[in-house]
Amino acid sequence: MSKVSVTGSKRVIDDVIEATYEHHSLHVTDYDERYEGFSPGESLDGAETVNEKLVTVRSLESILGVEGDEVDGARPLDDEALESELADVRERVNDLNDRRDDLQAEIRDREEEIERMEPFADLGIELDLLGGYDSLEVVVGEAKPDAVEATLADADGIDAFDVFAGSDVVAIFARPADGADEGVLQDSLVGVDIALLEVPEADTSPGEYVAELEREREALRSDLEEVEAELDAVREEAAGFLLRAEEQLTIEAEKKQAPLSFATTENAFIAEGWVPTETFSDLKAAVTDAVGDHAEVEELERASFTPDGDHHTEAVADGGAEPAAATDGGHAGHGDDDPPVVQNNGSAAGPFELLVQAFGRPKYSEFDPTLLVFLTFPAMFGFMIGDVGYGALYAAIGFFMYTKFDGAFRELGSVAMWAGGFTILFGIYYGIDLFGYHAYQLLGIHWPVEGKGLSPADLDWGLSFLVASVVFGIVHLNIGHVLSFMSTSQQHDLKHAVYEAGSWLLILNGAWIWIFSGVFPNAKPDFLFEAVGVLTFGAVSFNGFPVLIGWAGAVAAGLGLVLLGIGELPELAEFLSPLVNAISYARLMAVLLAKGGMALAVNLLAFGAYVDDGGEGSFHFIFTPSYLAEVQNTADYQIVFSGLTTAFDPSVVGILAVAGGVVVAVVGHIVVLLLGVTSAGIQAVRLEYVEFFGNFYEGGGRAYLPFGRDRKYTRDD
Structure with missing residues (x-):
């Protein structure tokens, strides 16, 4: 990598930004205020307008649910077309979205009203009968009728009362005693577990009112479906445009905000960053073609790719003609700015960069340990679990993640497939272990490894x-x-x-x-x-x-x-x-025994097991009542646990025993499967990070993010 500077007149800053953006090789570093008389730059004119449009486009994409696979090809998009079509789409989408929000709010109101009215419909009492009395007090609430009646029977301020009950609600009518204070009924119910309900106002019966509300709700839902259909139609029509607009506006925004990382004066600017050394000449030629001698591109430092530290970073003279002697640790007075890092470990080891980056991206001067993690992490994981059944499930889960997701989840899926593959290999080595059962016993073959x-x-x-x-x-x-x-x-x-x-x-x-x-x-x-x-x-x-x-x-x-x-x-x-x-x-062996022991315990409970050779041999699972009887009659066998499935007989107890055994087996092995990820995965990662990385690796590097963008939806015609 080479550290370069681009120095020029502000009159040509737009053209320089355009040339470096299209070249897509310069990793721009932020100005650190080390040059006297220079200050951080400001965004170019029009940046605020571009950002506002970009926010609008992304908001419309979010409303419509636009995804990146809804474009039929890359096309050019000029500013005039973008402006006019964006205004049209925004008006249509905002109108439909407002209608959708209003309908959703009305539906919520109806549902809340239905929920409020349902207890009264359950009571079956007209609403006008639940209030408006001179000599009676009425309370409606959710409570147990027996508790209410017992409390009111002993209340001093109540002469008479009656309780009407629905399934979950009660209506209480009471005549206060002479001289009782207003609200005596509620005061008497203080010790009762009751949730009071406010009586709504309605001209119809509660049941009819609820039915009317439900009809209104269904009509609103029908209107909402029509609006959703219109929004879907707009999405199909406008998705391609919005994705192209977002890409074009993002490019414009990045260009206009680029000077924020530059050092500037009233008339000049300096941009610094890193480029792959082999692309420096092309970058210099691109800037020169764009602005001639109004800007100068200079190679300041050259860092070799091998781990060699600051003392071997070479200062470069005369625009990169020949390396000059390194000065002050190789930075030639241009500040402490380590080169960015590109990790390229191939398709097999590449996903394991995720595990390395979780610790810290390698510095430019460090050895990238991704390949070593690729060679050791799956092996350690497989050694600790060592089961064909679990390994197949890990691989299947990894394959699902790899094919259904992108980014980090896809990489985790690849890691899971490798870990699952090694788990299968070690499972075969451990005696064709299948969910804790040594399948070589079932096959009736000799196997050199007798178990874990x-x-x-x-x-x-x-x-x-x-x-x-x-x-x-x-x-x-x-x-x-x-x-x-x-x-x-x-x-x-x-x-x-x-x-x-x-x-x-x-x-x-x-x-x-x-x-x-x-x-x-x-x-x-x-x-x-x-x-x-x-x-x-x-x-x-x-x-x-x-x-x-x-x-x-x-x-x-x-x-x-x-x-x-x-x-x-x-x-x-x-x-x-x-x-x-x-x-x-030694934790590798400890987890191996722990996970093997858990699988063994699950199988013991579900299927039962015995040990041959008078208790000095290997575990064998029983499974059936007939085989249990045979084991019980064999003097050389020692039963460890008879199991649930072996209790089967044509009775309710026998059927429940078998069902319980199946549930124990399924749930137990799912638990072991999940704990295998947390225990074996965490222990393997710990050994990589603490014991292994601690000897030679620090991390803390920066990713190489070149200024520019590869167009996907638009063409720059």
Whole structure:
């Protein structure tokens, strides 16, 4: 990327903006007030008018529900046609929209009135009978008749009363006692749970009034449908125009507001920004063709693409003829302005840019870790879930998101498909695991992996997966430290790289070589060494690194501590982090067992299970009453739980048991599916962000957003 400046007379600022906009390569940076005598620019004349029109167009699109797929092709749109047609569409749409709003308001009024009248219609008492008495007080409200009658029977101020009840409402007629105050009926009902209702005024009976209101509401709804149909017709007719108008006005607005980022005086302007180095000559030629020598395009700096930091950004002399010596960190007095970043990881890894950008877009001087996330995140997710059934559902959900949505949801769909694919692969590895059921048992075939480590027979597998998780973490951390070493050596020098990254590499690898060595063998658990044989089905054996190699690892770790102390003494306080960070990857095995255990628990409750080999073998699910009876009569089988579906018999209880088992299975596996996203997804992301990125990656870069726009709906004829 090259940092450039465009300097010229204000008389040609419009032409320069037009040329750079059409070239669509200059990422404009905001003026930071570092030039004496210059100030931020102002919008060009007419910007306010353009913005007002743009707001109008977008408002009309919102009212009509216009979307981007309603254009039959790109066409030119001149200002006169835009002005006249916009006025016509605005008048028609605003008139119809006002009519729609009025009708909707009237419909709401009718519905509120219907809701208010329905209790009185339920009572079946004429409205004029609910008031206007000299010697009676009347109250209408929602309450329980028994509670009202019990309260009024004990009221001192009431001589007589009568209660008429509907389904949810009561009407209370009462004659106050002599000398009682006005409103004694309401006062007597203070202790009753009653919601008082105001008696509406109407000349007809409540039922007739409600029926009339409903007829009016239906007539209004019919009118509303006609207005909606007219709006749909306007949308079909005007959608293409509105999309073209929005695009054209957006382009005009961006051009007229461009000087807000410029440095200006009364007669001159300076615009600065970044362009791909290979396009600089074309940009300069485009501006020169537009305004001749009234503007000058100069290349100020040139930043290489590889991670190399500020010390390698080159100042450029004579408009980019040859790089000059870097000055003051490579910015040649033009301020601290890092180049923008373009991430281009291809169609497969590209969607994983979303996960990287959630942490922070890479700086121009940083290695983009998207490809590494693409290679590791789905694998970690698949390892933790490891189930063919769940994996197929994850992939199906991802496919739906990928095909039905755009933007971030589409990218998440692609990530979900990759994660689902690896979940299926690991599910096959774990014994063709299908919603927690080892399908190889059903198929009656031998499978080398006996399970996930949940049953007595496959505990060795669980411990082996623990070792595999930590070893994966060691490899993952090594990649991060190597990238840190490379970046530091380029940004500074080899000595800094050795102190800041090489020291951690020595500590990490030296400590773990010592742990996996034959030094002090009695103090180390056997599964550390047996895991290799278990995972390779006995094809490879590992008894630990030789004692000499182990002590060499200890020396290397000690040397790393010395180098770390020389380079960054305060960091010695974290000398255990290589061990802690690698052990943190044990969460992969923990989630694997947790999710497998949850699926197993669901199946246990629904279908029942037993363990063969006298309780020392593998889990097997029962499913049917006949098989349960067979299991109960087999001495070598130990029942863990008989299950709900096994209680089936031709009775209400049996049918309910089977239905309950099915509900438990379906709901339980849905819960495991959802928790798999939150637990496995979050843990995998955490390992990427904290343990992995923490070694070499900061983020905080800016996206490359060139000034200009690719026309989609209009042509510039």
